[in-house]
Amino acid sequence: MRIEQFLKSKKTMEVMKMEKIRPLIRKVKGLPGTGKTTWMKNDLLNKLNDGYELVEILFTSFSRATMKAVTDKLIDTGFKQDDVKKRCRTLHSFAARNLELKKDNFVGAEHYEEFCKARGIPYKKFKVKTLEEIEKFGPVGEEYHDTEGNIIFKWFQLLKKACIYDKKVKEAILEMRYLTQEEMKRLSRHYSPRYLLQLYVEWEQIKHDNGLWEYDDMLQYTVENTIPLFGELGETRCLYIDEAQDLSPLQFELIKLWSKNCREVILAYDPNQGIFYFNAANPWLVSNLDGELIILPQSHRVPRQPWEYATRIAEQLGERDMGNVKPRDVEGIVLFTSWEEPINLFTPSSKTFLLFRTHWQIEEFVDYCFKNGVYILGMGRFTTIFNSKRLRHIYNLVRKLYTGEPLNNHEIKTFINAIPASHLRRGVKTEIRKMKSEQELDSGIKTLAGFFNQDDTHSKFYSLFKRADEPDKIKGIVVDPKTKLSEQAKRIIESVTPKSLPVFTNIRAGTYFASKGLEAENVFCFDFNPRRDANLRGEMSLAFVGTTRTTQNLYIVSRKDSYGGFIHDLVS
Numbered sequence: 001m002r003i004e005q006f007l008k009s010k011k012t013m014e015v016m017k018m019e020k021i022r023p024l025i026r027k028v029k030g031l032p033g034t035g036k037t038t039w040m041k042n043d044l045l046n047k048l049n050d051g052y053e054l055v056e057i058l059f060t061s062f063s064r065a066t067m068k069a070v071t072d073k074l075i076d077t078g079f080k081q082d083d084v085k086k087r088c089r090t091l092h093s094f095a096a097r098n099l100e101l102k103k104d105n106f107v108g109a110e111h112y113e114e115f116c117k118a119r120g121i122p123y124k125k126f127k128v129k130t131l132e133e134i135e136k137f138g139p140v141g142e143e144y145h146d147t148e149g150n151i152i153f154k155w156f157q158l159l160k161k162a163c164i165y166d167k168k169v170k171e172a173i174l175e176m177r178y179l180t181q182e183e184m185k186r187l188s189r190h191y192s193p194r195y196l197l198q199l200y201v202e203w204e205q206i207k208h209d210n211g212l213w214e215y216d217d218m219l220q221y222t223v224e225n226t227i228p229l230f231g232e233l234g235e236t237r238c239l240y241i242d243e244a245q246d247l248s249p250l251q252f253e254l255i256k257l258w259s260k261n262c263r264e265v266i267l268a269y270d271p272n273q274g275i276f277y278f279n280a281a282n283p284w285l286v287s288n289l290d291g292e293l294i295i296l297p298q299s300h301r302v303p304r305q306p307w308e309y310a311t312r313i314a315e316q317l318g319e320r321d322m323g324n325v326k327p328r329d330v331e332g333i334v335l336f337t338s339w340e341e342p343i344n345l346f347t348p349s350s351k352t353f354l355l356f357r358t359h360w361q362i363e364e365f366v367d368y369c370f371k372n373g374v375y376i377l378g379m380g381r382f383t384t385i386f387n388s389k390r391l392r393h394i395y396n397l398v399r400k401l402y403t404g405e406p407l408n409n410h411e412i413k414t415f416i417n418a419i420p421a422s423h424l425r426r427g428v429k430t431e432i433r434k435m436k437s438e439q440e441l442d443s444g445i446k447t448l449a450g451f452f453n454q455d456d457t458h459s460k461f462y463s464l465f466k467r468a469d470e471p472d473k474i475k476g477i478v479v480d481p482k483t484k485l486s487e488q489a490k491r492i493i494e495s496v497t498p499k500s501l502p503v504f505t506n507i508r509a510g511t512y513f514a515s516k517g518l519e520a521e522n523v524f525c526f527d528f529n530p531r532r533d534a535n536l537r538g539e540m541s542l543a544f545v546g547t548t549r550t551t552q553n554l555y556i557v558s559r560k561d562s563y564g565g566f567i568h569d570l571v572s
Contacts, residue, residue: 032270033299036268040070040240056237056238058094060091095219098230099218099221109127119199151186158278159172169200181532222254239259239266240266241265242268244267245269246281272541274538277535301550302332302551307328310548333552338557352520355524355546356509358528373500396411406457407460409438409442420480423480425463432444448464523547525556527556543566
């Protein structure tokens with residue numbers, strides 16, 4: 001393994017003592033909507049046009065939207081997708097590649113469970129995200145349980161992010177640092193600091209003996225052993241870091257190490273959007289870094305009124321540049337509403353975000369929407385039943401049978417595939433399953449139906465059945481026990497009437513975290529009260545992120561059965 005060879009080599013000391021060529025550092029401060037992603041994308045393309053090779057550039061971001069925008073642009077420019085993906089990843093993915101780690105090198109839930117069981121420590125098993133899932137969803141926190149074992153493992157990794165070096169981690173364990181009040185209470189009730197340190201040492205030894213790694217172990221190991229980038233990664237001369245306000249101290253040290261041989265390091269950031277505090281993110285690391293500062297001058301997203309309210313939050317975060325950056329040249333609106341009011345304000349044609357602090361709050365409001373026949377989608381890690389295109393097709397088909405709207409062929413195919421063949425004319429299901437393209441579906445369904453009036457899609461659809469010739473009979477087929485739909489989906493379809501609304505595919509509910517890097521015409525920020533031991537700066541940053549997602553209208557929604565909340569107090 002090249003890492004072992006490196007550590008044994010005399011070159012180790014040479015690397016540690018090598019002359020430090022300070023790279024050119026540029027800090028791009030991009031307040032919401034100022035085109036930070038576009039700036040970085042253009043700068044990267046300019047470098048490629050000026051003679052840089054793609055293999056000389058690394059791009060890393062905490063934002064899925066930014067990463068997609070950059071990779072899509074590079075692919076559109078003519079670079080191969082595989083080559084682009086090798087150069088545009090998260091820091092954890094780069095570290096795994098550099099250390100030549102494979103999927104089976106990483107700790108799984110079974111390893112946590114076995115360790116706790118052997119020591120009588122309560123533990124709730126959960127799914128550990130893969131590196132690919134981190135690429136897909138970003139640095140969102142693991143599923144959280146308030147069980148002692150889960151708290152301990154989460155804490156050990158947090159300490160690596162915050163303290164960097166193993167010696168400092170051990171000191172922090174003895175001092176019980178970086179725990180919330182509730183976590184401190186739960187652990188101190190049963191475990192002394194000395195015993196927790198013993199657990200840490202034992203856990204680290206078990207991982208070492210079995211060749212197992214947790215994700216921040218890779219970063220810590222790289223930093224502690226001063227491991228440079230190898231192979232193709234070692235050819236890096238220009239390093240781009242987007243969303244740099246979300247770097248933890250450990251990640252920041254890794255960036256410093258890997259940039260030693262670079263000509264240029266570009267960090268794009270907004271200190272007001274440092275929301276990943278569960279990752280020990282510290283926006284001051286990049287803010288206090290010496291380098292050329294570029295402040296992007298105008299938001300192309302946020303209108304004047306929402307910008308004014310967001311500025312009130314930013315000022316409490318210590319931000320002084322909001323007043324020097326121009327908002328988008330439209331007025332926009334800011335409205336305060338009750339918890340129940342948003343469903344009366346929804347506009348089907350407008351992209352809309354409903355933003356919440358917790359998944360529990362999302363579920364409560366989505367349930368309220370569904371009970372009122374308003375069906376919406378989820379975003380990020382939260383999904384509703386209507387995130388399934390299959391269910392949307394079936395719901396739309398049944399609703400259209402009542403309203404008289406034309407059916408489309410994919411709705412027909414989806415419905416046919418979901419129901420038992422016994423309800424259909426002989427051979428219909430088998431033949432429709434074979435049809436792939438729109439052209440095949442169009443001509444094939446017409447042939448099966450024996451019906452050639454293109455405009456009468458309802459008659460064409462009914463002709464595929466043995467006995468169904470009206471919407472109520474179609475709903476009867478839906479509730480057949482053999483129909484491949486969940487019971488909840490069947491209840492929803494069964495409740496369809498001529499007055500039922502279409503699915504609001506433009507309206508998505510999710511957390512403030514999930515909205516990072518995205519925008520919508522209408523944004524509803526559902527207010528909340530932080531926990532007593534919450535990181536208040538982080539909570540303010542979440543509020544700032546929410547209020548700056550809008551391109552037109554901002555709604556601040558009171559907590560259920562009450563008035564106001566944390567965001568209301570920040571902007572009042």
